[in-house]
Amino acid sequence: MNSTNTGILNLLSHGEFSLKDLALYLDVDSKTLVKNISQLNINLKDLNMNEIELKDGKYQLELKDEQWNYVVNSKEFLCVEDIIDYLYLKFIFKGFINLEFEKNQFDISRSSINRYFQIVKNILKENKSTYRYEAGKGLKLEKLGLGDKSIFCKKLIKIFVKNDLSISSVSIYYNLFKDSQLDNLLEKLYNLFSFSEVPATKFILAFSIVLKICIDTFEGFSFDQCHNNLEIYKDIKHKVNHELDGYSHEYKTQILAFLLNLKNNETFFEKESIERSTVLLNELKSRLNITSIEKGFEELLMKKLYMSFFKYENNILNVYSSKLNNEDKKLLKIIKEVLLKTGLNLYFYDKVVLLGAIKKILIENNIKHIQNILLLFNEIVLPHDLYLKDKLKKHLSHINVDILPSFHFKFNYLDCVKHYDLIISDEKHTDSNVKKISTFNYLKILEKIEMKAMENALGPLT
Secondary structure, rough: HHHHHHHHHHOOOOOOHHHHHHHHOOOOOHHHHHHHHHHHHHHHHOOOOOOEEEEEOOOEEOOOHHHHHHHOHHHHOOOOHHHHHHHHHHHHOOOOOOOOHHHHHHHHHHHHHHHHHHHHHHHHHHOEEEEEEEEOEEEEEOOOOOOHHHHHHHHHHHHHHHOOOOOOOOHHHHHOOOOOOOEEEEEHHHHHHHHHHOOOHHHHHHHHHHHHHHHHHHHHOOOOOOOOOHHHHHHHHHHHHHHOOOOOOHHHHHHHHHHHHOOOOOOOOOOHHHHHHHHHHHHHHHHHHOOOOOHHHHHHHHHHHHHHHHEEEEEEEOOOOOOHHHHHHHHHHHHHHHHHHOOOOOOOOHHHHHHHHHHHHHHHHHHHHHEEEEEEOOOOOOOHHHHHHHHHHHHHHEEEEEEEHHHHHHHHHHHHHHHEEEEEEOOOOOOOHHHOOOOOOHHHHOOOOOOEEEEEHHHHHO
16 A cells, blocks of 8 residues: 555545546546556455446445445555554554564565664654664663654644544554543543633644643653743633543643643744744735735634644645635635745645635735725615615725616716726626626625625736
8 A cells, every 4th residue: 555545545435536636636647546546446356345436437435334444444554654653653652662563463574564664763863762672572662852752743643633533443553542541532622622712623632632642651741831820720720630530640731731822822833834834824925915914813824834734744635525616726826836936735625725714814905995885776676775784884894885776877887887896786787897696685795795805806916
């Protein structure tokens, strides 16, 4: 198995995909994908499972739930990178490893297991971790470097994020961590984050679960204690002690510190990841003529970018199901150009997530330039619809709204086009300056206003 094969299986577990879409998600050319699918079908056939089929231009794999669980989680479908990760995690977690046992477990040759573990040795050496060989037994870890503590944590987060914050009983990691008190921990952590009014994202929850394993392995991490007055957080501290009753004092202490850091907007992201996210965001702002972003939204966007880079670096694929319109495609093209310029990359799903955030920013930056709107009515009498005007005024106080009959536009065409930033009508017009609307509902009008703001934003860029 290779990472492309596991990526194909991961995507097909979410639905049907054309060859073009598979290539888009996996960043692999179509001819290579066809070969990969043929290889996968050999594996599936050997296991007496259905094979991947092409129906109506889309590839699909019909398996029962238990079969999907096996395909996505079992060691038989691990790629080389996954095996290396497992060897690395097990060696650090257990402090000992026997390569002969691992060779038999994965049913691979001695030369293969030695080659894979050589990569583990290289990582350990780079981070100044040390180990020794015990004759007839295996390798024993002696000292764990700081860099390996960080890598151990990130590789574990990858496992939990990929597997939706749980470890299946058919997973090779199940027996490794079965004694780590992880049962029901996710629910307890979610209760803590909800009580503390801290957003419980998948990444944050994964780190909180992994922190338990890190503390058991090397005493965890030292969080900055910038909150001297814990009295104001006594309710949160009490909730931590209550929810995590039976867990170690050190785990409770570090979870509390982590929670309070998040609550006070202290970042725990690595410096290099913050720098990459900053470079990409600044380049996007320049390319898209974005003059300002609301502070809270920019912080949220930085977190999304960090998570997106993390997923790309760790081969974590997500699926985007909605179709892209022409506006989305234009923005996606710009995002790709900026990524190429900065030497960075993201998976397709995360590009679309970023696209959605950028659209919101562009609308906010350009909607202020829409100041005068004309609503043209045909059959329904609306000139004195104060309810409609009040609703629009409440949402967009800077906009002036005039409501006039359709014939006004015909007799005052040049004045209308010159004076109004947006003209909306309840009947179809051949003139491109007039936007059609089915009914004068204020939500539909707001939608047209946002569309106009996006049109104004994209105009100079394309």
